[in-house]
Amino acid sequence: MPNPNRSSVVRTRIAAATVAALLSIAGMAQPHSFAPRPDRDPLVTRDPSGQLQTNAPDGRIDTGNSFFQSLGSNGRSCNSCHRQAEGWTISAAEVQRRFVATRGTDPIFRPVDGADSPLANVSTLAAREAAYSMLLDHGVIRVGLPIPADAEFTLTAVDDPYHYASAAELSLFRRPLPATNLIWDTAVMWDGRETYMPFKPPMDAGIDHEDVRLSLASQALHAVLGHEQAAVAPSELTISEIVEFESHLFTAQAFDNEAGALNADGVMGGADILAQQKFWVGINDSLGNDPTTEPFDPRVMRLFDHWRDPLVLRRSGPWQSGRAAVARGQDVFDSLPINISGVAGLNDATGKPVIRGTCGTCHDAPNIGNHSVAAPLDIGIADASRRTPDMPLYTLTNNRTGQAVQTTDPGLAMLTGKWADIGKFKGPNLRGLAARAPYFHNGSAATLMDVVNFYDTRFHVGMSERQKQDLVAFLSAL
Ligand code: HEC
Numbered sequence: 001m002p003n004p005n006r007s008s009v010v011r012t013r014i015a016a017a018t019v020a021a022l023l024s025i026a027g028m029a030q031p032h033s034f035a036p037r038p039d040r041d042p043l044v045t046r047d048p049s050g051q052l053q054t055n056a057p058d059g060r061i062d063t064g065n066s067f068f069q070s071l072g073s074n075g076r077s078c079n080s081c082h083r084q085a086e087g088w089t090i091s092a093a094e095v096q097r098r099f100v101a102t103r104g105t106d107p108i109f110r111p112v113d114g115a116d117s118p119l120a121n122v123s124t125l126a127a128r129e130a131a132y133s134m135l136l137d138h139g140v141i142r143v144g145l146p147i148p149a150d151a152e153f154t155l156t157a158v159d160d161p162y163h164y165a166s167a168a169e170l171s172l173f174r175r176p177l178p179a180t181n182l183i184w185d186t187a188v189m190w191d192g193r194e195t196y197m198p199f200k201p202p203m204d205a206g207i208d209h210e211d212v213r214l215s216l217a218s219q220a221l222h223a224v225l226g227h228e229q230a231a232v233a234p235s236e237l238t239i240s241e242i243v244e245f246e247s248h249l250f251t252a253q254a255f256d257n258e259a260g261a262l263n264a265d266g267v268m269g270g271a272d273i274l275a276q277q278k279f280w281v282g283i284n285d286s287l288g289n290d291p292t293t294e295p296f297d298p299r300v301m302r303l304f305d306h307w308r309d310p311l312v313l314r315r316s317g318p319w320q321s322g323r324a325a326v327a328r329g330q331d332v333f334d335s336l337p338i339n340i341s342g343v344a345g346l347n348d349a350t351g352k353p354v355i356r357g358t359c360g361t362c363h364d365a366p367n368i369g370n371h372s373v374a375a376p377l378d379i380g381i382a383d384a385s386r387r388t389p390d391m392p393l394y395t396l397t398n399n400r401t402g403q404a405v406q407t408t409d410p411g412l413a414m415l416t417g418k419w420a421d422i423g424k425f426k427g428p429n430l431r432g433l434a435a436r437a438p439y440f441h442n443g444s445a446a447t448l449m450d451v452v453n454f455y456d457t458r459f460h461v462g463m464s465e466r467q468k469q470d471l472v473a474f475l476s477a478l
């Protein structure tokens with residue numbers, strides 16, 4: 001789309017990058033830092049609210065791994081879109097810095113799925129800035145998928161600002177998911193399309209570790225052929241090397257600018273403790289799928305319990321108010337009542353029009369925050385009512401009833417072809433959030449406060465300003 005302000009947008013972005021660089025230099029003088037320092041420890045990086053830590057075998061990131069090698073024809077590697085410092089995905093801010101530094105020529109800027117349309121003109125700097133607007137503004141990649149042949153619905157209208165999408169290939173703008181904390185995945189990809197369970201019926205809740213490895217292998221193969229545009233498939237050895245690498249990464253916030261070290265005084269933040277987190281498929285499932293038949297405990301997040309203790313807080317010196325806020329935010333997550341209604345995959349599946357739940361009803365895996373069984377849910381992120389003008393809007397008509405819905409992304413329905421699956425996505429892992437804005441599958445929430453405000457309005461929670469701020473403090477510390 002022609003935009004007269006593009007050059008000033010470039011300038012604003014350069015200015016923003018400079019300010020960010022200055023801030024990160026200022027951040028080096030951080031007093032009272034007990035956490036490992038990013039300038040000395042290769043496993044620790046800076047992010048907007050503190051420091052992010054990755055736990056990897058032998059205490060190092062093996063950059064010789066094929067994950068970091070360009071395996072296709074366009075110069076990209078997995079690391080083009082999955083970066084340690086951004087929680088093994090990308091952030092919109094970092095993509096903007098990369099654009100400025102390379103004048104939009106870094107391999108992430110490739111028309112195939114980096115651009116708003118694969119046919120976009122990318123011949124000049126200004127053209128590239130326009131062509132990659134979705135990637136620059138929201139950190140999203142264009143996932144091109146066809147409407148399934150046997151779908152229960154037909155694509156009856158397309159409103160694509162980039163004039164490309166059709167039933168043969170919808171443009172679905174999605175955030176790269178973190179290539180870390182993967183061993184706890186109960187679905188792979190936002191719509192679960194790489195979840196591979198060869199020995200079980202589809203959509204069975206019982207994905208196990210072998211299934212995760214097979215799913216990741218299939219995912220990696222498709223990533224090399226698709227994102228990296230390889231003409232021939234990589235060897236099985238290469239694929240298993242990548243899967244080996246990514247499935248041994250654990251990532252979490254380790255240091256918070258307001259609360260200090262996130263493993264101080266017996267609290268359990270940071271990646272080293274996360275790597276030891278107990279998990280099995282169905283653990284603490286809110287829908288009763290825990291194989292141990294233990295009932296669901298809404299106290300899903302227990303990391304910061306010790307910071308609820310006034311005596312501990314009083315010893316916390318300059319971090320006292322920051323730690324108190326994180327602990328209060330954890331309580332909001334674990335106990336603030338949310339009347340969940342209108343969520344396909346949950347209210348309809350349980351036959352309960354209103355479920356009096358909490359954040360943990362859907363984010364039920366203890367201290368991890370994804371759903372402990374595959375649970376594709378429609379919380380409304382792709383609804384037409386939330387569409388911004390830069391997103392394509394699709395009208396789908398039910399072949400049987402003639403009913404029509406509009407959505408920016410049909411989600412799971414692109415896989416199953418089922419009307420009931422329109423708008424369903426997995427709830428991702430909630431660790432290492434601070435480094436990887438924006439949020440939700442389409443990057444529509446620019447900040448964690450935007451995420452919290454979404455829930456507050458979507459479910460009419462009525463959170464106080466303080467509850468919102470505490471929840472953000474807590475989410476930032478994950
Ligand atoms: C051009 C950007 C890009 C490149 C390059 C890329 N990915 Fe991704 N990755 C994405 C996007 C976008 C998604 C989410 C897509 C979706 O869900 O539809 C994703 C999802 C994933 C997931 C799913 C995580 C989960 O929890 O479900 C894994 C694992 C992953 N990528 C690994 C890799 C590997 C390994 C490579 C290299 C072989 C790679 N990616 C290359 C953009 C990229």
Ligand code: HEC
Nearest residue numbers: 340343358359362377381425426427428439440441451455
């Ligand atoms: C009804 C189920 C449900 C409830 C309740 C719920 N979530 Fe979510 N959450 C999801 C789903 C599903 C997604 C992914 C949605 C998407 O992107 O389309 C998600 C995504 C998120 C994300 C974005 C993660 C990322 O990587 O982009 C955050 C953060 C989050 N939820 C936090 C919360 C908090 C905090 C609460 C409580 C105030 C909460 N959720 C309540 C289901 C739920």
